[in-house]
Amino acid sequence: MTDLAQDLLSSFVIAESELNGSKNLAVVNMRKEALDRFEALGFPTTRDEEWKYTNLKPVLNRDYKIMLKSESAVSFGDIKQYLLSDLDTYKLVFINGKYSSWLSESTHQSYDICTFAAALNKYPEILSTYLGKAAPSGETFIDLNTAFADDGAYIRVKANQTVDKPIEIIYLTTEENGSTFSQARNLIVVEQNAEVQIVERHQNLGNDESFTNFVSEVFAARDARVSYYKVQNDSIKASLIDNTHVQQETNSNVHVGTYTFGGKLVRNNLHFYAGGEHTESHMDGITIIGDGQTVDHHTLVDHMEPNCYSRELYKGIYLGKSHGVFNGKVLVRQKAQKTNAFQQNDNILLSDKAKVDTKPQLEIFADDVRCSHGCTVGQLDQSALFYLRSRGIPKREAEGLMTYAFASDALEYVKIPQLEKRLNRVIAGKLGINLEFAL
Amino acid sequence: MIKIKDLQAGIEEKEILRGIDLEINAGEVHAIMGPNGSGKSTLSSIIAGREDYEISGGTIDFEGEDLMDLSPEERAHKGVFLSFQYPVEIPGVTVSNFIKTAINESRKGRGEEAMEAREMLAMMREKTALLEMDKSYLSRSLNEGFSGGEKKRNEIFQMAMLQPKLAILDETDSGLDIDALRIVANGVNKLRSKDNAVLVITHYQRLLDYIEPDFVHVLYNGKIVKSGDKSLALELEAKGYDWIKAENA
Numbered sequence: 001m002t003d004l005a006q007d008l009l010s011s012f013v014i015a016e017s018e019l020n021g022s023k024n025l026a027v028v029n030m031r032k033e034a035l036d037r038f039e040a041l042g043f044p045t046t047r048d049e050e051w052k053y054t055n056l057k058p059v060l061n062r063d064y065k066i067m068l069k070s071e072s073a074v075s076f077g078d079i080k081q082y083l084l085s086d087l088d089t090y091k092l093v094f095i096n097g098k099y100s101s102w103l104s105e106s107t108h109q110s111y112d113i114c115t116f117a118a119a120l121n122k123y124p125e126i127l128s129t130y131l132g133k134a135a136p137s138g139e140t141f142i143d144l145n146t147a148f149a150d151d152g153a154y155i156r157v158k159a160n161q162t163v164d165k166p167i168e169i170i171y172l173t174t175e176e177n178g179s180t181f182s183q184a185r186n187l188i189v190v191e192q193n194a195e196v197q198i199v200e201r202h203q204n205l206g207n208d209e210s211f212t213n214f215v216s217e218v219f220a221a222r223d224a225r226v227s228y229y230k231v232q233n234d235s236i237k238a239s240l241i242d243n244t245h246v247q248q249e250t251n252s253n254v255h256v257g258t259y260t261f262g263g264k265l266v267r268n269n270l271h272f273y274a275g276g277e278h279t280e281s282h283m284d285g286i287t288i289i290g291d292g293q294t295v296d297h298h299t300l301v302d303h304m305e306p307n308c309y310s311r312e313l314y315k316g317i318y319l320g321k322s323h324g325v326f327n328g329k330v331l332v333r334q335k336a337q338k339t340n341a342f343q344q345n346d347n348i349l350l351s352d353k354a355k356v357d358t359k360p361q362l363e364i365f366a367d368d369v370r371c372s373h374g375c376t377v378g379q380l381d382q383s384a385l386f387y388l389r390s391r392g393i394p395k396r397e398a399e400g401l402m403t404y405a406f407a408s409d410a411l412e413y414v415k416i417p418q419l420e421k422r423l424n425r426v427i428a429g430k431l432g433i434n435l436e437f438a439l
Numbered sequence: 440m441i442k443i444k445d446l447q448a449g450i451e452e453k454e455i456l457r458g459i460d461l462e463i464n465a466g467e468v469h470a471i472m473g474p475n476g477s478g479k480s481t482l483s484s485i486i487a488g489r490e491d492y493e494i495s496g497g498t499i500d501f502e503g504e505d506l507m508d509l510s511p512e513e514r515a516h517k518g519v520f521l522s523f524q525y526p527v528e529i530p531g532v533t534v535s536n537f538i539k540t541a542i543n544e545s546r547k548g549r550g551e552e553a554m555e556a557r558e559m560l561a562m563m564r565e566k567t568a569l570l571e572m573d574k575s576y577l578s579r580s581l582n583e584g585f586s587g588g589e590k591k592r593n594e595i596f597q598m599a600m601l602q603p604k605l606a607i608l609d610e611t612d613s614g615l616d617i618d619a620l621r622i623v624a625n626g627v628n629k630l631r632s633k634d635n636a637v638l639v640i641t642h643y644q645r646l647l648d649y650i651e652p653d654f655v656h657v658l659y660n661g662k663i664v665k666s667g668d669k670s671l672a673l674e675l676e677a678k679g680y681d682w683i684k685a686e687n688a
Contacts (some may be wrong), residue, residue, distance in 0.1 A: 389512045391545075393541055397544065401532060409531060
């Protein structure tokens with residue numbers, strides 16, 4: 001049996017010499033320490049509480065190419081369908097871990113929209129200020145990523161700037177021979193009173209399996225506004241562990257939307273650290289999956305300061321033999337009085353073989369708070385279905401219409417109309433309904 | 440138009456309808472009255488095709504076709520309409536999208552072309568006016584947050600849009616104040632013609648002051664125990680249901 005952990009450990013020496021920033025002693029040390037922690041921790045199993053419902057074994061027990069970085073001839077035509085084609089955007093495109101300047105549209109004009117590797121060399125101060133400050137060490141996938149990741153998106157919006165158009169970040173895998181394991185990393189810094197909208201996706205265009213361990217750190221300074229949309233509609237051969245950690249200062253407003261339709265195994269670890277008063281933390285998502293797919297949303301909102309608001313709404317629709325997991329933790333620390341936290345996870349099972357494990361977790365140490373949470377798992381309401389059918393709407397369309405209506409309120413906060421339309425189209429396609437229902 | 444013969448049905452071993460015979464011709468209005476639990480709503484649900492019931496005997500013939508073989512949507516395509524006693528709330532689906540979908544799916548089911556957007560819009564405008572509904576209804580989520588009266592009016596609006604051959608009004612008067620009752624009844628009367636038929640199911644005679652029936656039937660204990668003209672409704676109103684119960688004890 002192959003052992004990915006051993007392969008990773010033994011390949012580190014070679015990998016390290018090729019990694020960006022390797023001349024920088026601080027980076028070298030950071031990587032080595034992260035690798036040591038990974039070695040001690042190893043990969044989690046279902047005996048770990050946080051991984052109780054999601055078994056990584058099938059994904060881990062496979063031979064992966066670890067250091068990919070291969071050139072690949074990808075044309076704009078190949079990736080067009082993954083872009084918001086009817087909208088002008090900045091684009092950061094990575095192919096097999098390598099930045100494609102040809103397909104990208106970066107800028108250094110009023111804000112930096114470029115690559116993590118370039119930023120590491122160019123702005124060593126970002127390393128000491130931000131790198132690893134939102135994503136905590138001691139979590140095995142984060143440590144592993146810290147040890148290996150050498151590129152990804154770097155976005156820095158200076159104070160009082162609003163990025164004039166959305167930014168699209170796309171990670172492509174094109175490997176045709178053999179499975180690939182890749183690790184990329186985003187660093188997103190939004191300074192005081194600045195604003196940005198980001199759309200991100202991972203896409204496996206190859207024939208073989210891919211496994212991605214991804215880390216994204218977001219820093220929202222005072223009064224900053226961030227919209228971050230994750231479109232997860234990858235092929236059935238792609239597995240993803242997404243670790244997104246958001247640090248918020250006073251009065252900042254951050255929304256992370258996660259829309260999951262594709263992938264073999266997708267695990268989203270989404271953590272918000274509300275470290276200033278009057279912050280707003282929004283996280284929502286729609287999951288629609290079918291045969292052979294597993295999607296696991298693990299979220300945390302850490303309310304550290306008073307007068308903050310968090311809103312969490314996840315909708316899941318499960319077809320075929322699919323498995324969904326939702327674990328939403330809301331932590332309200334003693335100091336965080338007047339916290340207003342809302343959490344809801346609703347699921348519909350459209351097949352007898354589909355399964356959902358949902359677990360809201362509230363830990364409240366302050367006494368003057370408003371926290372509500374709920375989760376539901378059900379089937380479509382038969383009375384409503386009969387009502388629609390009695391008006392002449394065929395069963396399949398009626399089911400689609402009801403499922404669509406069930407899911408669509410999780411799209412309410414999408415601020416880019418073209419993206420909303422795009423998501424609507426994907427959802428309609430997944431549910432086999434005519435879009436006229438929705439528009 | 441519809442011929443029901445010896446219809447027997449129940450739910451989970453419980454017998455509800457014990458042999459119903461009813462024939463309704465085009466152009467007629469029939470009323471079925473009866474005390475609570477007599478099987479009135481079961482009868483209307485079965486005609487519309489609700490699948491929760493077990494049919495143990497009898498037939499329902501609709502214009503020469505056996506309705507039992509058809510799904511609820513196919514019955515709707517043939518022109519059967521049920522105004523629900525308790526219309527279901529469907530968040531996220533607007534009234535206008537819903538009715539558009541219903542009309543065009545019904546047309547598709549009959550092998551007809553979809554209705555033109557302009558024609559649809561004009562019709563919606565006309566029918567909302569008929570039922571004295573504000574146009575803002577159309578962009579609200581179907582029945583969500585509607586008052587009882589608004590829900591019933593919305594049912595008759597759908598009926599007006601779908602133009603069924605047989606409209607079954609199940610307790611449409613319940614939850615309506617006198618003004619709403621007049622508006623709803625007026626809407627139904629405007630839709631009456633020699634080609635369609637109406638079956639009014641009600642507990643009280645009140646609605647029949649506005650929608651005048653040609654025939655009144657009394658349903659009791661799963662059977663039609665008495666039939667007559669509209670004077671029977673008045674008699675029931677004056678005497679209550681006790682004498683019916685006594686006669687059939």
